[in-house]
Amino acid sequence: MASGTESWILMATGRTPTNIAVIKYWGKRDEALILPVNDSISVTLDPDHLSATTTVAVSPTFDRDRMWLNGEEIPLSGDRFQSCLREIRKLADDVVDEKKGIRIRKDDWQKLHVHISSYNNFPTAAGLASSAAGLACFVFTLAKLMNVKEDYGKLSSIARQGSGSACRSMYGGFVKWTMGRDAWGSDSIAVQLASESHWNDLVIIIAVVSSKQKETSSTTGMRDSVETSPLLQHRAQTVVPGRILQMEEAIRSRDFASFARLTCADSNQFHAVCLDTSPPIFYMNDTSHRIISLVERWNRSDGTPQVAYTFDAGPNAVLIAPNRKSAGLLLQRLLFCFPPPADDELTSYVIGDKSILHEAGLQSMKDVEALPPPPESKVKYPSQKTPGEVSYFICTRLGSGPRVLADESLALLSPTTGLPK
Amino acid sequence: MASGTESWILMATGRTPTNIAVIKYWGKRDEALILPVNDSISVTLDPDHLSATTTVAVSPTFDRDRMWLNGEEIPLSGDRFQSCLREIRKLADDVVDEKKGIRIRKDDWQKLHVHISSYNNFPTAAGLASSAAGLACFVFTLAKLMNVKEDYGKLSSIARQGSGSACRSMYGGFVKWTMGRDAWGSDSIAVQLASESHWNDLVIIIAVVSSKQKETSSTTGMRDSVETSPLLQHRAQTVVPGRILQMEEAIRSRDFASFARLTCADSNQFHAVCLDTSPPIFYMNDTSHRIISLVERWNRSDGTPQVAYTFDAGPNAVLIAPNRKSAGLLLQRLLFCFPPPADDELTSYVIGDKSILHEAGLQSMKDVEALPPPPESKVKYPSQKTPGEVSYFICTRLGSGPRVLADESLALLSPTTGLPK
Structure with missing residues (x-):
């Protein structure tokens, strides 16, 4: 030896x-x-x-x-x-x-x-x-x-x-x-x-959503979907191949509008297949739905996607903004709708790359409390502020692959x- | 003239x-x-x-x-x-x-x-x-x-x-x-x-679920689904025709297990198509999901469906039991998980055919408070009692067509x- x-x-x-x-x-x-x-x-x-x-x-x-x-x-x-x-x-x-x-x-x-x-x-x-x-x-x-x-x-x-x-x-x-x-x-x-580095403007904000429900593991959920969902094979064979080509092109050309539309649609379709499973699988909850509504309303009021959302096998939202300016506007909206609990520090409620927070003019809880409703909120906004629905936000970006330390x-x-x- | x-x-x-x-x-x-x-x-x-x-x-x-x-x-x-x-x-x-x-x-x-x-x-x-x-x-x-x-x-x-x-x-x-x-x-x-009269044992219990969200009208929602959901046409052309034949046979032969399986699967698939729509439509909320989980857990613990559920364009659950006995057991489970608010009378919380309530041994709020957790609850039951999620229940049955008064x-x-x- x-x-x-x-x-x-x-x-x-x-x-x-x-x-x-x-x-x-x-x-x-x-x-x-x-x-x-x-x-x-x-x-x-x-x-x-x-x-x-x-x-x-x-x-x-x-x-x-x-x-x-x-x-x-x-x-x-x-x-x-x-x-x-x-x-x-x-x-x-x-x-x-x-x-x-x-x-x-x-x-x-x-x-x-x-x-x-x-x-x-x-x-x-x-x-x-x-x-x-x-x-x-x-x-x-x-x-x-x-x-x-x-x-x-x-x-x-x-x-x-x-x-x-x-x-x-x-x-x-x-x-x-x-x-x-x-x-x-x-x-x-x-x-x-x-x-x-191909598309390094993108900013990612993750909303870690509080959940009481015990979630179905993705291994079990996936198996149940394959065995019981009449929509899964149609998605896999007919819908996804086209989306893969479109997504590759959107990435190649840094076309954020297409990237966002495909990302949101595919997240929703994955959750649709979960719902079409027997027994049905619910990964998103009411808070996830509220985050989607916030983004969809904003995107539609602007006519072009400002932000993409995607959800994995759980209620957390992963939000992708095309640049730091949009990310700041997103953070303002998120903190308006989901403010930190009164006794929480803003710096422990928004973690990761905190520079986005500063650029958005959010230095303290006072700044959060002073946030105006988003302009698109005039049209029926579920603007009740509900602290506690989101545990915290992580601001981050695209990153590199594995490396040796x-x-x-x-x-x-x-x-x-x-x-x- | x-x-x-x-x-x-x-x-x-x-x-x-x-x-x-x-x-x-x-x-x-x-x-x-x-x-x-x-x-x-x-x-x-x-x-x-x-x-x-x-x-x-x-x-x-x-x-x-x-x-x-x-x-x-x-x-x-x-x-x-x-x-x-x-x-x-x-x-x-x-x-x-x-x-x-x-x-x-x-x-x-x-x-x-x-x-x-x-x-x-x-x-x-x-x-x-x-x-x-x-x-x-x-x-x-x-x-x-x-x-x-x-x-x-x-x-x-x-x-x-x-x-x-x-x-x-x-x-x-x-x-x-x-x-x-x-x-x-x-x-x-x-x-x-x-x-x-062909199948007059069936009992129907409707849970009117409280909702804060403004809902998408079914007219608008349907139009958006037809225009944007890649799954809708597959459902309409490939999945539903088979289900219609199976449902007709289940009704003809009063086969409750098949009736329930088809009813639940088709409700879930309809909501899956709503989720696959752009922007996605959410008619069910966390309370709807909890009701589904309650029924699915019970159905699976018994090996055969005890109750069917179906949801239309809103969060209300329509629950169908094969007979009065199952309906009583269902009502016990529902009232255990969704008790009336403390100041509410049981008789205004469960309306319609109140005889089901009496047959289930539920005469007063005391009886509701004394309800034991459902036997299947040993396996991870979200048994937190949450008053206020359901506005009221309606107990009813199948009925006749239009008539002149x-x-x-x-x-x-x-x-x-x-x-x-």
Whole structure:
């Protein structure tokens, strides 16, 4: 087996962004391999605000594979973790660390155990695609540690087997997950359509919506939809292919009006399919509906879309503005309709990139209280101010793909014990 | 013109039930003639609890057509009233009232003016298909006054031009509106599938749900769906035809399990199409969703449907139980989850056929407070009791079609002035 002393620990730390689909993935044609019924397109979010960080350690002293999520040990026995781990091990290559005097041969990886510690810089339970970022980071960091030479497309197909949408977190900017045709899923991979710098004016505001309901997991919901919704196959086969082409063109030409129209329509159609499922699935709640109404009324009063909205398997709204000016106007509207609770600080209610807040002239709660109703509100606005419906807002932007954190002080595992710090 | 003194008034009073679709009508292929994109099937509700009553008077002293709804004069100038009035006048026949010495010739109807007064025995604004009952009663009562000899199928096609679903209120029991093929709509009529006595065990409980939102009118919503929903045509052409056949068979064989499954699935699909519309239409709210969850959980725990639910263009739930026993169990569950406000009387919170309440052992607020959680609630029940979400419940049943009220004391217009009493 490896040379050097038998107590060495080798580590790698990676950081991987979340992503939010603008053309939605909903429905698998193969449950085990996680092969989708249609292509999907996502935007990658800035990892500074929404990402997973994972440290993977290997040592001959480890007697089994172990994993910690946000500091808590979790079982690694699930099929999804196991298939990612197995696939990465197959691609592992020789690793030589001259400085530490470590030499691991390709075949050693089958016998060596790993410790994995992962951390999300945003609430896991908030329904913000934490599993996508987490699984992508799991695969990415293992691949780095094990010196996997394959390209990111190949890695995306491994991440896909952990959590479908995780494959789209392997790139920054705009990403397409092509459903592929191969029965084994070799061509069901993510490809980058454009990097984050291609359209860097976009601003993203996420409304984290309070919810009392227990939500249906997307795995269960998707399976129920495939089995029971008479509309799902029509969506997958007839509607989505056209939207994918239109969305690629909207992104290529930075055509925000088309981008917004497609994004909103596809979010609504995904939720329509959920409703057409038996039993029906409700991810959006009355607050989600109010946010949509606010955006739709604004968009229509202006004649052209000012903002796009999209909702995943939960009530949170992801709002995309074409530039900082629109984002400021959006934030004013959101804070007018959903002000922070009286005892809350504005700075803990709007997090992430706070410069948008300042540019919108919102320095304090006084400024929020002084906000006038939006001009379009003259026409029947549900302008009752309801604090408490939104937990907080995150201001962010498009972001880059996975990267290695070379600074060892950022590792989540101790270099001496291999356990969480 | 007519014989007799020139100050006579001739009147007729009719009563027409509301109906609720179990296979939904959503989308017109002809806006002016109100021709639908698919067949629909409804149940007629007991007119004792939900109906419109209309008195029509004719007199040579009336100088114009006038109408009152629930005591308030309303304009009769709208296209829909006008086309119904015009079509009925075309079919008017000779009327002779020997006792009163009145003789009206066929052609006189073109010159004579009418006064119409209509009244709903349930809240008009509550979204309980008041326009269906109202328009059907308008056409039915005018036809009686004018001695129209045509069958109810022909009358239904006239009522259809007033308000699409009104055509289904021309019969009791189970009614199908066949979309027809004729460009002029002559074959787009209602037919009775079975009378109310065919399946008279069914019990209907309506939850009138409180709503803050202004709702999209069904006329506007339907038009937007036809123009923008990519799923609507697929539903109309591919999904509904099969469901119509299955629903006819379920009704014929009184197969409640199939009836319930189809009813719930089609309600959900109609709302899915609304959500797939741009801008999306939300008729159901969080309370509607909670009622669905309550029913779905119960149905699934029992393995076979205990209750069906259906929602029209608003948040109110129409719940259909196979018999009085199930209806009692349903009422217990509903009152457990949605108890009346503390200061409310149970007898004003549950209206209509109160015998269900008594059979379920619910005589007083004390009985409601003592209700145990439903047995299926052990598995994650959103059992927070939330008074105020439901305004009231109406217990009712299937009912009969339109009829003439011969008792002149029930007329809504004065026999001497022709004005509302």
